[in-house]
Amino acid sequence: MTVVVGPGDPSHTSDPSQWGRVDTDGTVYVRTADGERSVGSYPHASEADALAYFGHKYDEIVSMLDLAEQRLALPDPPVKEVGEALEQVKVGLPEVNVVGDLTALEARVDALLSGLQSRREEAAQAKARAREEAKAARQELVAEAEKIAATDPQKMQWRPAGDRMKELFEAWKAAQSGGPRLNKADEDELWKRFSHARNSFDRARRTFFSKLHSEQDAAKAAKKKLVAQAEDLSTSTDWRGTSAAYRDLMTQWKQAGRASRKDDDALWARFRAAQDAFFAARSAKQAEQDQEFAANLVKKEELLAQAEALLPVKNVGAAKA
Structure with a gap:
């Protein structure tokens, strides 16, 4: 935003007397490469104050260009915004109402626009990368x-x-x-x-x-049937036939596939419990039979010992007794 300042403001830095004059009627002129042109008037003011006023407006443009230059030096310059501001200054230069070195001002604007184009190309390249x-x-x-x-x-x-x-x-x-x-x-x-x-x-x-899930459901259904068969066989006393049946059930179990882990573990626990019950009963029966065989063997060994004590037979009557 442009700030209008009065004559003698300490921010005034240029010497407008080198680039302008004030006519007797108070009109202020600026010297350009094409001659003089009017930039306005400052009524009821001295020539120095009138020139200072329009010189300050020139300095405001210079300050704006300084800021534009600083912004163009940023790592990621706002090239569009700065470009619009510079173009606005460029377009207005032929009729701008200021007093100062307009040739130098135009040259600086052109230089900044050239630099802007370079930064724009750099930005475009960076954007492309x-x-x-x-x-x-x-x-x-x-x-x-x-x-x-x-x-x-x-x-x-x-x-x-x-x-x-x-x-x-x-x-x-x-x-x-x-x-x-x-x-x-x-x-x-x-x-x-x-x-x-x-x-x-x-x-x-x-x-x-x-x-x-379909395969698991099918495996679950098949294994439930195998478990039911295994549980039915768990009380069988057909030791040989049932042992073969359990071997066949185990083969079918392996071929049935896997149900979900939860279902598979639960069904396997029941299947194994049925097997264990049958084979435990078979083992108990075999142990019982082994005990009977052992007792019979002892009796037979005692009879054999008695028979051997009679050999050789010398007293037929005693042997028959």
Whole structure:
């Protein structure tokens, strides 16, 4: 905002008397390369005060150019805003109502506009580099998402893969909202690939777990039948036949597939308990039979010892007794 100051203000730095004059009627003129032109008047003021007033307005433009120069020196200059201000000054120079070295002022404006163009080109190049870097970063996100989506479902670690897909999506949103914008064609093409990878992953996950749950349900149903058979056989005393039956049930168990861990563990506990009950009973029966065999063996050994005591037979009557 331009501040109108009165004559003698200490911020006045130029010497307007070198570039202007005041006519007897109070009109103030500025000298230019094309001659003099009127810039206005300062009624009821001395010549020095009138020149100082318009000289101060000149200095205000100089101060604005100083600020523009400082802003152009910033790492990320506001080239559009500065450019608009400089163009406004440039357009107004032929009729600007100030007193000062207008030739030097115009030269400085032109120099700043030239520097502005350089900074604009630098900014454009930096923007292009940033856009390419952003594009490369997005391409990495897309490539990783596509790699995950292309993994064999049977080898996929679904939980960490799903977590990583979420992280990639969050990274995409962050880059889209906070990073350099890509051109529309690149943005659309990369998003199409990224979205396709995410959708493919989600479809594969749904298909995998739908099939897995169906297989688990089928395995659960089959194993429940095997458990029922095993429990029915647990009280059998057909030791040989039932042992063979349990071996067959175990083979079927292995072929039935896996239910969910919770169901599989519960069914296996029942199946194993039925087996253990049968084989414990068989072992007890065998132990009982072993005891009987041992007792019979003792009796037989006693009879054999008695028989051997009679040999050789010399007294037939005693042997018959």
